[in-house]
Amino acid sequence: MSRPTSTYRVQLTPDFGFAQVAEIAGYLRELGVSHVYLSPILQATPGSRHGYDVTDHSRIREEFGGAKGFREMAETLAAHDLGIIVDIVPNHMNTTNAAFWSVLKDGPASPYADWFDIEWIDGKVALPVLGDSTEPVVDGDVLRYHEHTFPHPGHYRLVDWREGPGYRRFFDVSTLIGLRVEDPAVFFATHEVIFRLLDEGLIDGLRIDHPDGLAEPRGYLERLRDRSGGAWTVVEKILIGDERLPDDWACDGTTGYEVLNRVNGLFVDPAGERPLIELFTRLTGGPGRYAPVMAQAKREVLDLFFGAEVGRLARAASSDPAAVAELLAAMPVYRAYVVPGEAPPPESVEIVERAAATCSPAVRPLVQQVLYGSPEAITRFQQTCGPVMAKGGEDTALYRWFPLSCLNEVGGEPDRFGCSVAEFHAYCADLRPHTMTTLSTHDTKRSEDVRARLSVLSELPEEWAAAVTEWSESVRLDPDLDYLAWQNLMAAWPISAERFTDYLLKAAREAKTAISWINPDASYEQRLRDFAEAAVKLPVGEFTARIDRHAMSNSLGAKLVQLMMPGVPDVYQGNETTDFSLVDPDNRRPVTFPATPATSWDEAKLLVTTQALRLRRRLDAAAPYRPMEADGEAAEHVIAFARGDDAVAVATRLPVGLARRSGWGATTLTLPAGSWRDLLTGELHAGRVALSYLLDRHPVALLERHAL
Secondary structure (H helix, E strand, C coil): CCCCCCEEEECCECCECHHHHHHCHHHHHHHCCCEEEECCCEEECCCCCCCCCEEEEEEECHHHCHHHHHHHHHHHHHHCCCEEEEEECCCEEECCCHHHHHHHHHHHHCCCHHHECECCECCEEEEEEECCCCCCEEECCEEEECCEEEECCCCEEEEECCCCCCECEECCEEEEEEECCCCHHHHHHHHHHHHHHHHCCCCCEEEECCHHHCCCHHHHHHHHHHHHCCCEEEECCCCCCCCCCCCCCCCCEECCHHHHHHHHHHCCCHHHHHHHHHHHHHHHCCCCCCHHHHHHHHHHHHHHHCHHHHHHHHHHHCCCHHHHHHHHHHCCCCCCCCCCCCCCCHHHHHHHHHHHCCCCHHHHHHHHHHHHCCHHHHHHHHHHHHHHHHHHHHCCHHHCCCCCHHHCCCCCCCCCCCCCHHHHHHHHHCCCCCCEECCCCCCCCECHHHHHHHHHHHHCHHHHHHHHHHHHHHCCCCCCCHHHHHHHHHHCCCCCHHHHHHHHHHHHHHHCCCCCCCCCCHHHHHHHHHHHHHHCCCCHHHHHHHHHHHHHHHHHHHHHHHHHCCCEEEEECCCCCCCCCECCCHHHCCCCCCCCCCCHHHHHHHHHHHHHHHHHHHCCCCCCEEEECEECCCHHHEEEEEECCCEEEEEECCHHHHHHCCCCCCCEEEEEEEEEEECCCCCEEEEEEEHHHHCCCCCEEEEEECCC
16 A cells, blocks of 8 residues: 555546546656545435535445446556545435435434434434425325425424524535444444455545544544554645644644645735735725624524534533524634543643633633533534534635635635745644645635736735726626625636636625525626626736736746645646636536646646656655755745755745846855756756746746766
8 A cells, every 4th residue: 555645636527437537547647646536436416526425335436437447447547556545525425315214214213323413302303404385295105395205204304494404414514414433333334345445455545524523533533544554544624823733633634725825825925915905995895804704704604504503512511502602603713622531632722712712701601511521512512613614714704805815715814914935944844744735626715826816916916906996997796796706807817707607606605795595686696697797808818917927937836835845745637737717616627638738837837747746756755844045135035945855946936026126136046965957947057056047947946866
C-alpha cells in the first residue's frame, strides 16, 4: 500500500465512470500524479452528480460500472503506476434505502434501528415532508404523498417539511440521515466494500467526508486506521484561524482548506483592505466589519433550519432552547473536541468559555453540560456546532460580506487580508508531511484562477472602484448582490449569461436577504435574469484583460507554492490549465481530457503543474521545508523555499506593486550550494542570482539540483 506523492481529483458521474477514468490513465501518468482521487464510489441516488447520497454500502455504484468496472479500472491504473484514493461518507446516507425502510416499517424492533441516529417519540420518528393540504393516500401496503412513499402502517409520523426531522441529518438536508458509525456493527457494515478493496490492494487511501458530524471522530479514526492497516487517510476538517487538527486524530491530515486560504493570502495585498471595505460599504450599505454579519447569519439559520436539533440538544442538556441557540451562535469553530468520559482539553474549555462570555447569563448552566455533562449532551453539542458554522458562515455570511471575495472561501476569514511570507513560512514549519494540500475542490466557492484575478484587486482598489461604479450606473439589481456579481463576472470572464444567472440565483438564495431556497420570489428572480443578461454585454472583459498578466502571475505562483510546499498536493480536475469556474454545480462541469492549452496562461500553468508533479515523484515526501529570503528593494515580492537539498521553488507575489517599482531592480536570491536547473526553462543557475534574470520568462521558477 503506497502513500501518494500527489493526487488528481476526478468527479465521477453517470456520464464519466470507471471506464472513462481508465481511458485517461496515460494522460494522468504523464502529468506526474501518483494517485487518482475518486469522488464516492458506492451506490447512490440514481442520477446523483456527486455521490454523497449513498443508498447501499454493500455495492459499488452500477452507473459507474459496478464492481467489475472498478476492478478493470484499477488494473489499468496500476499498469500506469497509478494508485487510487477514494472518498467515503461515514456520517450519513440517503433516506431512500432498504435499511431505513425497515426502520420505518418495524420501528425500534427493526434489525437496522441502531444504524440511524433517531429520536423516537412514542415509538415513532418524525419525517418532515408535508407541504400542502394534500392528504397521503394508502396504496396497498404503502402510503403515498406526492413523490414520497412510506410503509403502511409504520413507525413514523409525517410533519411539516419546515419542522425538521426526528433524526440527525447532514446540515439542514433532511434527505440525508445520520449514521451511528460509533456502533461497531454499523461501522463494519457501512465500510465492508471499502475494507475489501483495501485488503485486495485495489485502493491505497481514504478521504473522510465531514468528520465533524460523527459522534466521536477520534475513536472512528482509530478504528479505521486499525482496520485499514494504516492506509493514508485525510479528513475534510474545516479549521478556523490558527486552529490545528488535534494531534490524537489517527490520520495524515486534512483535505487542505486551511492551506488553500493561506496560499491565497500570500497573493493578497493588505494595503487593499481599507479601500475595498470602504467600497463595499458604499455600494452595499453593509457594515464595515464581518463579525456582526456572521453572528447574525448564525442566529438566522438556527431559527430557520435547526429547530429540531436545538430542541433535541436542549432536552439532552436539560436546558432552555434559547440558551442552546445562543451558545451555538457564539461558537467560533466547527468542533470543540470534547469527548464524553474524559476531562475536556484546556483549549476546548477556553473556546466554549470565551463563546459563553459573549452570551447572556442564561447560558452558564449549559456550559457545564456541554463540557462536563452527560455523554449525549456533550456529543450532540459537538455534532451541532459544525452545521451551524457551515450554514451560517459558508452558506450565508460569505454571501453577505464580500469586500474581496477571493477571501470568501470555505474555512476562510473574509476580513483577514493577506498572509505575510514570514507567517507562511512559520505555518509550513509545523505542517504534517502527508496532509493534503489544494487550491480548488468540488466545494470551493470559486476556482483558483478566479481567485487569482480577484487577488489583483487588492493592489488596484482605486481602478477597480472606478470600473465597478461605471458598470453599476448602467445596470443595477440589488445593493446586497450587485457588488458580488461584478466581482465574479469580472473574475470568471468570459462567462455565458446562463452560467452567470445560475451563479447569481444560488448566491442570492444563500444570502437569504431577498430570496432563499425556501422563500422564492418569481419577480425578483426574473429581474436577476435580466440583470445577468445585461451585465454580460458590458465591457467587463476589458478590465479582466488589463489585469490578466498580473492574475497569471498570481495563478502560477499559488500553483507552484501549493505543489511544492509540505504535504500531498491535489489537483482538482481540469485545474492543470486555467479554470474559471464558480461555486458548485458550476465547478463540477465535465472536463475535456487531455488538457489542450488554448492560451499562454494555459501553457505556462500546465508546464508548472507537470514539472512540479514529476519532481514530487522524485522528491522525498518528508524533505525539510527551508525558507529562503531574497535581498534587495523588491524582496517582499518573492516567496522562496527549498525542499531538502534537491529542490527550490520561487514565486512572484503582489505583481502590480512589483510593476510599479519598475521590476526587480538589484534584488537577488542566493541559492543553496551547487548547480541548479530550472525545470521550466532548462537554464542552469548557481550562487547569487538576480531575480530579474531568474524570473525573466516566467513569474515562477522551479529548480532541481543538477549533477555535473
